[in-house]
Amino acid sequence: MSEILDKLQMYFSYPFVRYALIVGVLIALCSSLLGVTLVLKRFSFIGDGLSHVAFGAMSVATVLGLTQEMLLVLPVTVISAILLLWTGSSKKIKGDAAVAMVSVGTMAIGYMVMNLSSNSVNVSGDVCTSLFGSTAILTLSRTDLLLCSILSGVVVVLFILFYNRIFSVTFDENFAKAAGAHTNAMNLFIAVIIAVIIVVSMKLVGSLLVSALIIFPALAAMRVFKSFLSVTICSAVFSVVCTLIGILVSILYGTPVGSTIVCADMIGFMVFFVLGLRSGKA
Amino acid sequence: MDQILSGETTVPVIAPQTVAQPKKTEPVSSLNFDAEEKLLENYTIESFGPQEIPTAMQIEGDTVDLTKMSATVCYAQVLDILSYPDNYLGKTITMGGLFSVYESPTTGDVYLACLIQDATACCANGIEFICKDAKNYPQDYPELGTNIKVVGTFETYMEDEYMYCRLKDATLEIVQEN
Numbered sequence: 001m002s003e004i005l006d007k008l009q010m011y012f013s014y015p016f017v018r019y020a021l022i023v024g025v026l027i028a029l030c031s032s033l034l035g036v037t038l039v040l041k042r043f044s045f046i047g048d049g050l051s052h053v054a055f056g057a058m059s060v061a062t063v064l065g066l067t068q069e070m071l072l073v074l075p076v077t078v079i080s081a082i083l084l085l086w087t088g089s090s091k092k093i094k095g096d097a098a099v100a101m102v103s104v105g106t107m108a109i110g111y112m113v114m115n116l117s118s119n120s121v122n123v124s125g126d127v128c129t130s131l132f133g134s135t136a137i138l139t140l141s142r143t144d145l146l147l148c149s150i151l152s153g154v155v156v157v158l159f160i161l162f163y164n165r166i167f168s169v170t171f172d173e174n175f176a177k178a179a180g181a182h183t184n185a186m187n188l189f190i191a192v193i194i195a196v197i198i199v200v201s202m203k204l205v206g207s208l209l210v211s212a213l214i215i216f217p218a219l220a221a222m223r224v225f226k227s228f229l230s231v232t233i234c235s236a237v238f239s240v241v242c243t244l245i246g247i248l249v250s251i252l253y254g255t256p257v258g259s260t261i262v263c264a265d266m267i268g269f270m271v272f273f274v275l276g277l278r279s280g281k282a
Numbered sequence: 283m284d285q286i287l288s289g290e291t292t293v294p295v296i297a298p299q300t301v302a303q304p305k306k307t308e309p310v311s312s313l314n315f316d317a318e319e320k321l322l323e324n325y326t327i328e329s330f331g332p333q334e335i336p337t338a339m340q341i342e343g344d345t346v347d348l349t350k351m352s353a354t355v356c357y358a359q360v361l362d363i364l365s366y367p368d369n370y371l372g373k374t375i376t377m378g379g380l381f382s383v384y385e386s387p388t389t390g391d392v393y394l395a396c397l398i399q400d401a402t403a404c405c406a407n408g409i410e411f412i413c414k415d416a417k418n419y420p421q422d423y424p425e426l427g428t429n430i431k432v433v434g435t436f437e438t439y440m441e442d443e444y445m446y447c448r449l450k451d452a453t454l455e456i457v458q459e460n
Binding site for chain 2: 007010011014015016017135138139141250251252253254255256257
């Protein structure tokens, strides 16, 4: 045990490890907050779809040689989120079909663009890092740290400020609309926030695994708690703890960061599932 | 080297250097800070590719032992060294990895490096090294891909307007796999 603590002390002396922990916790926190809403609105797979869009945009940004990829990735992902989540019921291709179409299409375009035009000396490595987030979180610059921190902070503050409206739109959108709430504006707001979270979360776990950050904390909390507030708080705590455990285990034992975090989420979900069964709430 | 000349790489890579007769040019990393600053004025950020100017971060201690780190942190540390070389100048770096060689297609010079792979082994980064004892390649060196341990002093040097990183006065040891 003392050996592990000594090793951790050594690792914490490195700035990039401290940055990874700070950003990891912030990303876990803000992704878990919106995860509850997404799961309840049956949009669990939107994370996957939007992360693939972000991957495609990131590929184009890389090929264009943009210093800061966020300049392209964030707007493209936000627009896609609005198109997928906010456009009304009159759209011809709906729900999961639209998500699937956009998801695979943008991923294929992204990989094609990377292979045909990339300046990178290691396309497979860059793609692997983007998809699975093996060490991306450990290679953050100070600018990345500031950007991720600001975006995460904004998401958390907005969630707290608009908590009641998010709650009403999540559980009964029609009633909320009848009661005079601006549900379209709220849905647009949620779509934009989700896009921001997805883009920021890709640094932590990569494109393919970002859904785990959204889904597992919410589902685990729902096994044990009943009210929206308690599920949200439990989801946030669950996500932060699992992310911390995942990052620490990965740096101690040399495992990929993204996969380790998702494995920690899965184990945590199983624990909560058993707890839920025992308390009779599953 | 070709990627550097075309400005495509984002990090310094191993560079032209004759193995048997190391250059006798004054290394940038010595305690001659004035010379270092003067040389640094002559290179632009393009030598690193599209990347921000590194901010000063104090790395504690005079040694960096990559062999004591997990694969995940080790890879990230090497990337940090190559991205922010000023923070590691003069430090003794111990690293373990795969023996790798790059031969310049234009000059024919051979450059030696120790490559470290990340946890998924899909990405690798490495640092060039020059042995303390004059050795000839390939007779005095192990086969490509052999697990090696290199200990040397980190320095940067200029060549053809670009800055490169390497370990000077390095000792090379073959690591026996269990």
